[in-house]
Amino acid sequence: MFSIIVLFGVVNKLGEKVRGSLLLIGGAEDKSGDKEILRSFCRMVQERGSSLVILTSAAEEGASAGLEYQRIFEELGIGKGRILDIDSRKKAESVENARLLEEADGIFFTGGDQLRITSIFGATRVNAALKKAYENGAVIAGTSAGASVVSYIMIVGGKGEESPRMDSVRLAAGLGLVEELVIDQHFAQRGRMNRLLFAVAYNPHILGIGIDEDTAIELGPEAVFTVRGSHTVTVIDGKGITHSNISELKGNQSLALLDVKIHVLPAMYSYNLQERKVIIPG
Numbered sequence: 001m002f003s004i005i006v007l008f009g010v011v012n013k014l015g016e017k018v019r020g021s022l023l024l025i026g027g028a029e030d031k032s033g034d035k036e037i038l039r040s041f042c043r044m045v046q047e048r049g050s051s052l053v054i055l056t057s058a059a060e061e062g063a064s065a066g067l068e069y070q071r072i073f074e075e076l077g078i079g080k081g082r083i084l085d086i087d088s089r090k091k092a093e094s095v096e097n098a099r100l101l102e103e104a105d106g107i108f109f110t111g112g113d114q115l116r117i118t119s120i121f122g123a124t125r126v127n128a129a130l131k132k133a134y135e136n137g138a139v140i141a142g143t144s145a146g147a148s149v150v151s152y153i154m155i156v157g158g159k160g161e162e163s164p165r166m167d168s169v170r171l172a173a174g175l176g177l178v179e180e181l182v183i184d185q186h187f188a189q190r191g192r193m194n195r196l197l198f199a200v201a202y203n204p205h206i207l208g209i210g211i212d213e214d215t216a217i218e219l220g221p222e223a224v225f226t227v228r229g230s231h232t233v234t235v236i237d238g239k240g241i242t243h244s245n246i247s248e249l250k251g252n253q254s255l256a257l258l259d260v261k262i263h264v265l266p267a268m269y270s271y272n273l274q275e276r277k278v279i280i281p282g
Contacts, residue, residue, distance in 0.1 A: 019137035022219040026185040026211030027144035042078040045106030052081035058112030065110040092124035102129040109146025158195035164255035169195035204238030223273040237261040
């Protein structure tokens, strides 16, 4: 069991002032219709500049994934993004790769396996450059695994379809761009409420964010996110929990969790992460 209490590391807490923005996508975003979410990413990058890097480290077949997004972003007017297939720690220590990331206006993580990203990037020049780019104002986006990986603690697996038990969720250290959040993707489509509830139960200070497919959160430096796309985002706030049996669970016993607050937010609804309040549009 991975403890999600933060004991060390330099990370960006909610509300800590950075200049960058995040666009975190729940996976399976529209790539052939209006492309609303990917269009939003292009808009965010163009507000800053035009330099775009596409990171394919999460994907086993990174080249094809990178080329598809490169084509889409070019069609949407952002220019031809630079594909970086950083698939080894040697490449993650490359001075040139680090420079390209640090100077980028936009960085996009394709989907795949978030552990591939962290095991390659951890404690390397590229990881430091990614954080520097974010702090300096770059737009960081990720779909599926690329969304989960940005937080300090990330979900890497679990049995989401069953009732909450000890094997409902597996956690690991993420890239650490933001603290105090844990993010799950393909949320409603793969029945992942149970594993996000369990992640929040480990430490109710952490907000759980479940992002559906073809849906995203756009998070700016003010620690307020807005929902984009065709489905919903689920926010699990455990601050008011009055009782949990998580510290006593053994074997296949079920989780007890009382007075947890859950919000389900469609497109254009926003959420203030510092105040833990929903902002209703209009």
